[in-house]
Amino acid sequence: xxxxxxxxxxxxxxxxxxxxxxxxxxxxxxxxxxxxxxxxxxxxxxxxxxxxxxxxxxxxxxxxxxxxxxxxxxxxxxxxxxxxxxxxxxxxxxxxxxxxxxxxxxxxxxxxxxxxxxxxxxxxxxxxxxxxxxxxxxxxxxxxxxxxxxxxxxxxxxxxxxxxxxxxxxxxxxxxxxxxxxxxxxxxxxxxxxxxxxxxxxxxxxxxxxxxxxxxxxxxxxxxxxxxxxxxxxxxxxxxxxxxxxxxxxxxxxxxxxxxxxxxxxxxxxxxxxxxxxxxxxxxxxxxxxxxxxxxxxxxxxxxxxxxxxxxxxxxxxxxxxxxxxxxxxxxxxxxxxxxxxxxxxxx
Numbered sequence: 001x002x003x004x005x006x007x008x009x010x011x012x013x014x015x016x017x018x019x020x021x022x023x024x025x026x027x028x029x030x031x032x033x034x035x036x037x038x039x040x041x042x043x044x045x046x047x048x049x050x051x052x053x054x055x056x057x058x059x060x061x062x063x064x065x066x067x068x069x070x071x072x073x074x075x076x077x078x079x080x081x082x083x084x085x086x087x088x089x090x091x092x093x094x095x096x097x098x099x100x101x102x103x104x105x106x107x108x109x110x111x112x113x114x115x116x117x118x119x120x121x122x123x124x125x126x127x128x129x130x131x132x133x134x135x136x137x138x139x140x141x142x143x144x145x146x147x148x149x150x151x152x153x154x155x156x157x158x159x160x161x162x163x164x165x166x167x168x169x170x171x172x173x174x175x176x177x178x179x180x181x182x183x184x185x186x187x188x189x190x191x192x193x194x195x196x197x198x199x200x201x202x203x204x205x206x207x208x209x210x211x212x213x214x215x216x217x218x219x220x221x222x223x224x225x226x227x228x229x230x231x232x233x234x235x236x237x238x239x240x241x242x243x244x245x246x247x248x249x250x251x252x253x254x255x256x257x258x259x260x261x262x263x264x265x266x267x268x269x270x271x272x273x274x275x276x277x278x279x280x281x282x283x284x285x286x287x288x289x290x291x292x293x294x295x296x297x298x299x300x301x302x303x304x305x306x307x308x309x310x311x312x313x314x315x316x317x318x319x320x321x322x323x324x325x326x327x328x329x330x331x332x333x334x335x336x337x338x339x340x341x342x343x344x345x346x347x348x
Contacts, residue, residue, distance in 0.1 A: 044074035045244050052080050052088045052100035055182070055280040056229050057201050057290040058124050059259040059266065060252045065275035068255075072247040081279075083181045084152045092117060098237035099248070103156030104228040108317040111337040112327045118238060118339040119314075121231040121249045122305055124256075127218035128293030130157050130227070132164065133207040134196030134214050141168040141214065144175050147195040150188055153179040154326055156227040157198040159317055160217045162324055163225035172324065201290055202281035218293065225320070226313055229294070238339060245342040249299070253343070256296035267291055299345040306340035314338075 053064070063069060070077050080097065082088045085106030091097040093115050101123065102110075110117060138144060144165070151158045165172050180188060182203045188194045189207055196214070197207060217227050231252070238245060259266045266272055267288035277284045297305060314334040321327045 045241050048076040048078050049099065049244070050078045050080055050097045052082050052091055052097045053279070054082055054085070054088070054101050055201055055282075056101070056123075057129055057276055057280050057282055057287055058229065058256075058294065059291065059296060060123065060255040061276045061279045062258075062272050063251050063255040065279055068251050069248060072251045073244050075244060083183060085155055086152070089115070092232065092234060095234070098234045100232050102230060102232060104226075104230060104314060105156045105159035105317055105321070106154050107230060107232060107337075108314045108334070109154050109321055109327050111314065111334055112318045112321075112330060114331070116235045117232045118235055118337050119230045119232050119306070119310070120238065120245055120339045120342045121252055122297055122302055122310065123229040123231060123252065124294035124296050125221070126156060126227045126229055126294055127221070128216045129204070129290045130160065130198070130200045131204060131216040132157075132161060132196060132198040132214045133204065133211040136210075136212055138196060138212075138214065141165075141170060144170060144196075144214075146174065146176070148176040148178060148193070150178050150180040150185045150194045150197040151199065152181050154321070156217065156229070157200065158326075159320065160220045160225060160227055161198040162320065163223065164215050164220050167220070167223045201286070202283070204290075205283055205286045216293070225316075227317075228310070228313075233339075238342075242342065246344070249302070249342045250346075253299045253302065257298060259291060259296060260298070263292060264288075299343050302343035303340050303345060306338050306343065311335045311338050 064079065080091075082091070082100075085102035088097070088100040088102045089106050089110045092100045093110070103126070107117075107119060132149075134144070134147075134149075138147060141164070149161065151161050161177070162172055165175065178194070180194075180197070182199055185194070185197045185199055186203050186206055189197065189211075196211065197203070199207065221227065231248075233245060273284040273287050276282065276287050282290065311334040314337070315330065318327065318330045318334070322330050
C-alpha cells in the first residue's frame, strides 16, 4: 500500500510540473507575440482631450485639420465646435472641456467670476476679421440711433460695438442692441429683422454681401479697445499636463510663423484654404483677406504680451463690461488668470 501511494504521489508531482512548464511556456509565448506598449511620449495625455474651438479664421486651423496637434502631443484630441465664447466658457466651467478658444471679452467676464481658468496663448490680435456690417442706408455712426443691431452678448464683438459707440459719443441705450448667436444673425439679416451686426466669420462674409462695413476691430483697437482671440485652459489641467500645453502652443505658433513667412503663398495654397474653410465655413475666396486682418504673435511676442499689457487690457475690458451692466464686479488684478509658462521661445 505504501509503495503504491508513493508512486501516485510521484506521478502527481510529475503531472503538476509538466502543467506548470506548459503554462510558463504559453505565458512566455504570449509576451513574445504581444509586446508591452512603448512608454508614452513626453506631453502625452493617456485619455482623449476635448478641445473647444470656434470658427474664427487663423493659420492654426490648418494645423488642426492636418492633425499636427495630435502628432506633436502624442494624444488623441476630440475637437468640439462652439458658436460663441459664452458657450465655451460654460463647457470649460462644467469640467467637460479643459481647453477652449475664446475672445478676450468672454475671458474677462469669466475671470471676473473667478473661474479656475487661465489664458496661455494669444491666437491673434483681432483686426478686420471682426466687423460691424450695416444696411447701405446707415451711412454714418449717428444713423445707428434707433436701429436694431445684433451681436453675441459678452463676446469680443459686443465689447467692440460698445467701445465704438462710446468713441462716437452715442449712448448705447439709443441703439436697439439685441443678443443673437452668429447662426441666428444670418437668418435675421436675410429676413430683414436687423439693420446690422457686429460679428465674425463665416457670418461676416454673408453680411458683407449686401451690407457695408462701418468699422472693424482693427480700427476700434486704435481707439484704445484692443481685442484678442486666445486659448484658455483649466488651471487643474495646466498643472497636470504642462508639456502637453507647451507642445500645443508650439504647434499654434508654428502655424502662425508659416503664415508670417509668406502670407501670399500661404493664402494661395489650395490645401490651406480648403482646410480653413472646412473648419470655419468661410468662403475660400474670403480667407486671404480675413487672415491679413489679424496679427499672429510668435512665441517671443506671446511672452511679451502675456507678461506685459494683456492682463491690464483684460482689466480694462472687465471695467467696461461692469459699467455696461454685463458683469457685477472687477478684480484688482487679472495677472493670476494669465500663464506665460507654455510659450517659451525656442532656444531659451
